[in-house]
Amino acid sequence: FFLMIRRPPRSTLFPYTTLFRSAVQQHPDDAQTLSQISQMYVAFGDFTNAQQLVTRLLDREPDNVSALLIQSVIFLQTSHADLAIPVFNHVLSLTNLPDAKLNRAIAYIRTGNYIAARSDCLDLDNSLPKCYAAEYRPAQIAVLEHDTNQAEHYLQLCLTKRTARNTIMARSSRAIADAQTRNRSQVMSVAVRQQIGRASCRERV
Numbered sequence: 001f002f003l004m005i006r007r008p009p010r011s012t013l014f015p016y017t018t019l020f021r022s023a024v025q026q027h028p029d030d031a032q033t034l035s036q037i038s039q040m041y042v043a044f045g046d047f048t049n050a051q052q053l054v055t056r057l058l059d060r061e062p063d064n065v066s067a068l069l070i071q072s073v074i075f076l077q078t079s080h081a082d083l084a085i086p087v088f089n090h091v092l093s094l095t096n097l098p099d100a101k102l103n104r105a106i107a108y109i110r111t112g113n114y115i116a117a118r119s120d121c122l123d124l125d126n127s128l129p130k131c132y133a134a135e136y137r138p139a140q141i142a143v144l145e146h147d148t149n150q151a152e153h154y155l156q157l158c159l160t161k162r163t164a165r166n167t168i169m170a171r172s173s174r175a176i177a178d179a180q181t182r183n184r185s186q187v188m189s190v191a192v193r194q195q196i197g198r199a200s201c202r203e204r205v
Contacts, residue, residue, distance in 0.1 A: 138150070
């Protein structure tokens with residue numbers, strides 16, 4: 001949720017600033033519009049304006065999950081992981097979003113709370129067994145703790161799950177391609193039979 005976003009150059013923000021502010025002025029009480037504009041500000045790296053909109057949203061709706069997630073990402077992106085953790089706690093008290101738990105683990109890692117980070121990752125691994133990111137973060141923790149054996153163990157699990165996922169995706173793609181080929185063959189077969197039928201009718205005439 002935004003954490004891995006690749007932001008465009010900050011200079012490209014300015015042509016859109018007026019547009020964003022105009023949209024906010026036209027829809028000052030529309031939570032969805034304010035949330036979308038704040039997400040755009042985050043995407044452009046303008047965390048100041050994003051935080052202002054998120055604060056406005058949360059003043060009105062303290063349990064607005066979308067706004068809480070945006071706020072938590074702002075804290076992570078601005079090197080305030082310690083402030084992001086209570087926000088993630090709030091989100092997880094309202095919903096069971098895996099992204100929130102994964103990002104909370106990242107926040108714990110950044111604050112040096114490796115035990116809590118590992119716990120979140122293990123919970124994710126149990127609930128989402130095919131989530132290779134849940135294996136990558138424990139590997140990262142093991143590296144930070146200078147435990148090379150554990151790091152190697154989790155990285156191997158991560159690679160195994162990613163390979164399995166890629167295999168499943170490849171098989172699915174092949175199955176779809178085969179189905180499309182069969183459908184095209186059936187259509188062509190019907191077309192040929194129709195042409196033969198029409199030719200036979202002309203010969204009888």
